[in-house]
């Protein structure tokens with residue numbers, strides 16, 4: 001599979017750090033960010049690379065040449081006139097006749113590429129976007145999908161958005177089938193054409209990807225792996241620090257992960273009995289900061305919650321999604337995010353009015369059973385013995401123990417938990 005890397009941007013926002021070199025050549029711990037990307041590709045067998053260049057093209061070409069000394073083969077596409085961030089793809093069309101990776105040269109990433117590509121193939125769509133939660137969803141574009149992960153709505157940061165939304169941001173890494181270019185209606189000839197005194201450009205997101213919303217042909221691949229833009233001096237500093245501390249590499253899902261599994265009601269939000277609508281959802285004090293600390297600690301933050309209200313017919317999947325969207329929105333406003341949410345919709349006792357019979361079963365996921373933790377461990381390559389389960393009841397401690405995690409209880413009773421605390425905040429301070 002070919003990898004196309006877009007390295008033609010100007011990078012003005014970071015010019016205080018490097019005014020005379022192109023953004024992809026900015027050094028992260030002694031190596032240009034683009035070289036780090038190429039290493040990540042090569043290590044996973046992606047050695048056929050095309051780099052699109054324009055600003056300071058010669059610096060990039062002089063450094064990488066044909067790629068031989070980097071263990072890869074590199075072709076270049078030189079934009080003499082700016083074609084927009086999607087234009088070069090049309091000029092390269094005869095070289096792109098099957099699924100290809102499209103990557104941004106100025107983001108720092110270390111991801112399990114094969115896992116991403118396999119997901120793309122399993123969905124059978126034309127485009128898969130690498131998506132993740134970030135610490136500032138309120139000023140980022142967010143993507144809304146259906147149950148199957150197909151993108152329904154693509155909101156830019158300027159668009160009016162729903163009051164509560166999932167923290168799911170496009171990271172700028174894509175798997176694309178060339179048919180997505182065909183159906184855009186754009187042809188190589190009309191890119192870079194002089195029209196009314198201006199050259200025509202192609203905007204990747206607006207002209208190629210966004211039109212695929214609602215068609216069932218574009219999917220999100222949600223991943224907690226490390227992908228960060230380093231477009232501002234602050235973000236650049238963070239990325240360098242994360243690199244030094246090994247965080248960037250450790251988060252690659254090829255490596256074993258560790259997680260803090262969080263109960264929801266009574267741990268994250270105020271306990272109100274059966275919570276049935278978003279209005280009843282209120283974050284407990286200190287929780288957002290505590291989760292923010294988990295986010296920067298190297299642990300994944302994963303919610304595991306029993307929601308028998310679904311089986312009881314009191315809350316629909318859509319309503320539960322709204323409640324979780326509120327949780328993610330409120331956390332996002334304070335810079336915190338969840339890597340994933342698992343819920344058990346089942347309940348074992350039959351015979352109530354309005355219940356959903358097929359969910360009235362003895363399942364493997366309802367805590368105190370460890371099913372949700374085991375599923376998450378499988379999904380995210382988690383080492384359960386170096387992970388924690390924290391909650392406010394006996395079933396949380398039991399589920400954690402059954403999964404082989406260490407356990408923490410918010411409360412006072414002794415259920416043989418490893419640690420007893422009075423809040424999530426206190427637990428996170430203990431963890432530090």
Ligand SMILES: [Zn+2]
Pocket residue numbers: 344345346363364365366
């Ligand atoms: Zn269940």
